[in-house]
């Protein structure tokens with residue numbers, strides 16, 4: 344462990360963006376254990392409950408979302424094993440968003456399920472969120488926000504709850520769930536790959552961005568588009584990736600989504 348940390352500190356001082364990304368990921372994986380991530384995810388969930396977040400209890404909708412998640416996660420598990428994936432549907436038809444928390448909890452708002460036109464679009468968004476978990480973005484965000492030395496000192500401290508406490512303060516300010524451009528693009532790339540591997544048209548996420556862009560809606564911080572990269576850039580990068588890798592999956596699942604949308608309260 345110490346050797347890895349020293350190596351990480353050495354690399355951290357001068358590096359390209361790619362090197363920094365790799366280093367952050369290494370540091371995050373070294374410093375923040377899977378069980379600490381799971382604890383963070385639990386804390387966020389408790390906070391959501393305290394904020395009176397309404398979770399949709401409809402078993403049909405839950406079963407549907409769970410089915411989509413279970414098509415994606417076998418491919419994600421090849422990149423990062425040991426994640427205990429969980430999913431939640433938030434009953435809020437006015438919010439078009441989804442997010443993931445450390446440890447593998449995925450949250451999707453009913454507003455997003457209602458806004459999507461095809462299942463492939465929902466899968467595109469879920470794949471993106473799965474990507475944030477696989478790439479340990481929340482842990483990396485912690486390192487980026489608090490500084491390597493602070494996180495290292497906490498992680499090597501006597502109290503194993505220190506990192507969780509540190510992270511809880513960040514979650515409180517919302518910063519741990521607000522990722523930068525680099526991480527959003529990385530998650531887009533992972534998500535498109537997982538969607539294609541699961542048999543879905545990998546254009547789903549780009550198509551969803553196009554639709555929101557066409558509607559010209561950029562409401563508050565809770566929307567999926569409120570992250571840093573312009574969606575134009577994200578759409579272009581997704582299309583490049585699909586062409587470069589020869590992704591050919593075609594499933595759209597429009598009819599199955601329509602049937603579920605009819606069961607969602609508006």
Ligand code: ZN
Nearest residue numbers: 522527530570
């Ligand atoms: Zn994201």
